[in-house]
Amino acid sequence: MRFIVLGSGSGGNAAVVEAGGMRLLVDAGLSAKQLTDRMKASGIEPASINAVLLTHEHGDHVRGLRVLMKQMAAPVYATPSTSMVVRGSGVDTASWKIFESGGSFHFNGLSVHSFAVPHDAVEPVGFVFRHEEKSFGLLSDTGHVTKLISERLRGVGALFVEANYDDALLEADTKRPWSTKQRISSRHGHLSNAQTAALVAELATTGLRRVVLGHLSRDCNCPLTAAKAVRGSLAEVEIVCAEQDKPCGWWE
């Protein structure tokens, strides 16, 4: 199993997970041109994508979908409410595959397990991908870590997780009005470095060895701060940060 983050941040999110001869695009929040350019630069022919999976309907996760689906025949997997909202925004050319939040689906030997996350979207989810003995968790926009989330991610070997903001940098930020800061740090907003660090420390005790941090705020976080906070005293966990403007390597 391997995966690549094509881009991550409030300017757009997308990643590709590959295992068992299947290729899944998770979210399509960059422009269709950026998505196809970055896929090609990473050795992925867009036509080879077997399915597109959506975490939720926010623009930074679906922006490129409408145009991309004119060029690709892959089905789009989403929860009932997410698919309804995205369809309503004009993405109607794709073939839709609806799964219940908490449900699983399979592509040959690659299985995908969804789980509900608290975020201010209609029906947001995270995913765990399993192939043979390998497993990879993907937890994007999430306000806080619920018991369900840590249970579902228990035992994953690798994890993509958002580390949106540093508490002090968010507090000190002068560009955002108080209401926006409240939304970001609320229980249905985004994860702080400290919240992500606590989750990673917990999962490190159940086999987590590789972490890619994503969705870093440009103003209220920085890769060094986020990586340092999440690494804490975990010598055994490898931690890198995904970038907004370019894909970040392939991770086996």
Ligand SMILES: [Zn+2]
């Ligand atoms: Zn969101």
Ligand SMILES: [Zn+2]
């Ligand atoms: Zn987002």
